[in-house]
Amino acid sequence: MRYAIGIKMNKEDFYFDLPEELIAQDPLEDRSSSRLLVLDKESGQTSHKIFKDIVQYLKSGDCLVINNTKVIPARLIGEKEGTGAKVELLLLKRREGDVWEALVKPGKKAKPGTKISFGDGILTCEILEIVDEGNRMVQFNYEGIFEEILDRLGQMPLPPYITHQLQDKNRYQTVYAKHEGSAAAPTAGLHFTKELIDELTQKGVIIANVTLHVGLGTFRPVKVENILEHHMHSEFYQIEAEEAEKINGTKEKGGRVICVGTTSCRTVESAADENGLVKAGSGNTAIFIYPGYKFKVLDALITNFHLPESTLIMLVSALAGREPVLKAYEEAVKERYRFFSFGDAMFIQ
Template sequence: MNINDFDFDLPEELIAQTPLKDRSSSRLLVMNREDQALSHHTFSDIIDYIGKGDCLVLNDTKVLPARLYGSKKDTGAKVEVLLLHQESDDDWEVLVKPAKKIKEGTEIVFGDGKLTAICLEEKEHGGRTLRFHYHGIFLEVLNELGEMPLPPYIKEQLPDQERYQTVYAREEGSAAAPTAGLHFTTTLLEQLKQKGVQVVFLTLHVGLGTFRPVSVDTVEEHDMHAEFYHMSQETADVINQVKANGGRVISVGTTSTRTLETIARDNDGNLVEASGWTDIFIYPPYQFQAVDGLITNFHLPKSTLVMLVSALAGRDFVLKAYHEAIEQRYRFFSFGDAMLIL
C-alpha cells in the first residue's frame, strides 16, 4: 500500500497554534461507521454518544519539561537538549542541537550549574546518551529548568504549560502529549461517570517518533518507533467485564489504542496486566481485538496516525471526513479539534 493513499491537502492556517480557553469547547466531528454518516458538534456533546455500560480508556502519561537549554563547559557554545527516554538512573537518551559540537566526553552546563551532563555515547541523527549530575531530585530540577517540548508545527509560545497536559496526567515520562485527551475537563469526566460510563487509565509514554514522517514509499516498509506502556490488572478487569456485558470500549487517542491492541495481540485477544515496549503499526487492513470506538484529533497527511484511523473507519470514509473538516475550517493537530469514530 502506497503512503500517497493517505495524503490530502491541508491549508497551513488550519494548524492550531494555541489551545482554546475552554478545553471541551473544541469542535467534534462524529463518524458513524454503520451508515457512513458525518455530523458536527461541540466536544462536550460527546456525552450524548457514550453511555451506561461503555468504557472510556485514557492515557494518563504526563509530559516532561524535556527541552533544556545549556552551554558547553569549555567554550560556552549554546546547546539545546531534548530528553527522549531514561536509559538507567541518571543516563538519558537525548537529541542535541547542534549535534556536531557534542562529542563523547563533552560536558554541558544548565541553569548556572544547577544541572550538568557529560556525553557518554554518540548515536545517529543527533542522538546522544547523557549522564546528568545534580543535587536533590531530578524531576524537580527539570521542572525548574526545562521547557515543554511542543511539536515542531507549533510556532507560538505556550504561556500556560499545563495546557499541554491532560487534566488527568500523572505518570511522568512523555516527550509529547496524548493530545486527544486535551479536550476533557474534570467536569466532563465526572458527568460521564455519573451517566454510568466506566473511566479507566493506562499509560503509554509518547516518544518524539510520533512526529517522525514516513520516509518510505510503501506502508509495509515503515519501521515504527517503540514506546513504553503499562496497564494494570484493575483496568484490564473493567474492560473485560464491559466487553462481556456487551458494552463498547472507546479509546481516547491513538496511544491508548496501540496499547490495548498490543496487549490483546500478545494475549490471544485477552486483556491482562502488562508492561513493555510496543512498536505495533496499525494500518489497513487490520482486525481490531480490543477497541470498538476512538476519540482522536486530526493528524498529519501520510502519517502513521492517519493510517491507524483508516484501519478502524476505512480509508475512503476517513479521507471524506478530513475533506469535510477542511471545508468546515476545523482546527488541526495537537491543539485542534477532535473526531469520534463509532
Template sequence: MKKEDFYYELPEELIAQHPLKNREKSRLMVLDRETGETKDRHFEDILEYLNPGDCMVLNDTRVIPARLFGSREGKKESIEFLLLKRIEDDKWETLVRPGKKARPGHKIVFGEGKLQGEILSIEEDGTRIIDFSYKGIFEEILDELGEMPLPPYIQEKLEDKERYQTVYSKNKGSAAAPTAGLHFTKELLGEIKNRGVNIVYITLHVGLGTFRPVKVENIEEHHMHEEYFEVSKEAANIINRTKENSGKVVAVGTTSTRTLESIANDDGKVIEGKGWTNIFIYPGYRFKVVDSLITNFHLPESTLIMLVSALAGRENTLNAYNRAVEKKYRFFSFGDAMLIK
C-alpha cells in the same frame, strides 16, 4: 501501501496555535466508519455517543519539561535536547539539534552548571544517549531548567503550561501530550461516569514514536520507536468485562489505542502488565480491543493518520479530513476532535 496514500492538503491557517479557553467547547466531527458519514457537533456532545456499560480508556501520562538548552564546556552556543525516555538511572535517550555539536565524549552544561551531561553514544536512528550529573533531585532541576516540549508547528508561546496537560494527568514521563484527552474537563468526566460509563486509566509515555515522520515510501518498512506503557490488573479486568457484556471500548487517543492493542492477546483479552511497545497500526490491521476512538486531526502522512485509517478506512478518513478542511476545523494538538464510531 505508500506514504503518499495518506496525504491531504492543509492550509497553514487551520493549524491551531493555542488551546481554546474552555476545553470542552472544541468542535467534534463524528465519523461513522461503516457508512463514512460525518456529523458536526461540539465536544461536550460526546455524552450522546456513550452508553451505560461502555468503557472509556484514557492515558494518564504527564508531560515533563523535556526540552533543555545547553552548551559544550567553554563554548558560547545553544544546543537543544529533547528527553525521550529514561534508559536507566540518569541515562536518557535524547533528540539533539544540532547533532554535530553532541558527539560521544562531549561534556554539556545546562543552567550555568546546575545540570551537566556527557554524551555516551549515538544510536542508529541518530538519537543520543546522555548521562546526567547533578546535585539534588533531578525532577526539581528539570522543572527549573526545562521547557514544555510543544510541537514545532506551534509558534505561539503557551501562557498556561497546564493547558498542555490533560486534567487527569498523573504519571510523569512524556515528551508530548496525549492530545485527544485535552478536550476533557473534570466536570465532563463526572457526567460520563454518572451516565454509567466505566472510566479506566492506563499509561503510555509518549515519545519519539508518536511524532517521528515516516521517511520511507513503503510504509511497511517504517519502524516505530519504543514507548513505555503500564496497564493495571483492575484496568484490564474492567475492559475485559466490558467486552464480555457487549459494551464498547472507547479509546481516547492513539496512545491508548496502541497500548490496548499491544497488551491484548489474540482473543482480544487485555492482560495486565508493563513494558515497551513499538506497535505500528496501519490499514489491514485487525483490531482486537478498540471499538471506537476519540482523537484529534493529525498531520498528513503521519503514523497517526495511518492508525485512524486502519480503524475507519483510508477513504473514509481522507474524505472526513477534506470535509474538516472545508468546514475550517482546527487541526493538530490544540485543534478540534474526531469521534470514530
C-alpha cells in the same frame, strides 16, 4: 509488529491538502468547547457537534480508556562547555538512574565526552554514546531532585508546528495526567475537563486508565514510500490488573471499548492476546497500525486531526477506511476545523 496484507501501500495514499492557517497554535479557553466531527465507520456519514456532546454518544456500560501519562518539561537549552555553543536536548526515555536517551541538536557536534551545562551549571550532562542520527545517551549531574530542576529549567516539548511557548504549562497536560514520562501529550485527552469525566461516570460509563509514555515516534515523519517498510520507535506502556479487568469486563458484557487517542488505542492493542483479552503488565511497544489491521479490543476512537502522511492518519484509516477518513478530513478543512495538538476532535464510532 507488522500486519502485512500483501499489498504495497504508499505514503502519498494518506496525503490531504491542509492550509497552514488551520493548524491550531493555542488551546481554547474551555477545553471541552472545541468542535467534534462524528464519523460513522459503517456508513461513512459525518455530523458536526461540540466536544461536550460526546456525552450523548457514550452509553452506560461503555468503557472509556484514557492515557494518564504526564508530559515532562523535556526540552532543555544549554551551552557546550568550552565553546559556549547553544545545544538543545529533548529528553526521550529514562534508561536507568540519571542516564537518558535524548535527541540532541545540533547532533553532529555532540560526540561522546561532550559536556553541556544548563542554567549556569545547576544541571550538567555528558554525552556517553551515539544511538542513531540525533539520538544520544546522556548522563546528568546535579545536586538535589532531578524533577524539580527539570521543572525549573525545562520547557514543554511542543511539536515543531507550534511556533511559540505556552504561558501555562498545564494546557499541554490532560486533567488526568498522573505518571511522568512523556515527550509529548496524548492530545485527544486535552478536550476533557474534570466535569465532563464526572458527567460520564454518573451516566454509567466506566473509566479505565492505561499509561503509554509518548516518545520520539510522535515527531518522526514517515520517510519511506512504501509504509510497510516504516520503522516505529518503541514506547513504554503499563496496564494495572484492575484497569485490564474493567476493559475485559466491558467486552464480556457487550459494552464498547472507546479509546481516547491513538496512544490508548496502541496500548490496549499491544497488551491484548489473539482473543482480545487485555493482559495486565508493562512492556515496550512498537506496534504500527495501518489499513488491514484487525482490531482486537477497540470499538470506537476519540482522536484529533492528524498530519498528512503520518502514522496516526494511517491508524485512523485502519479503523474507518482510508477513503471515508480522507473524505471526512476534506470536510473538516472545508468547515475550517482546527488541526493537530491544540485543534478539534473526531469521534469514530
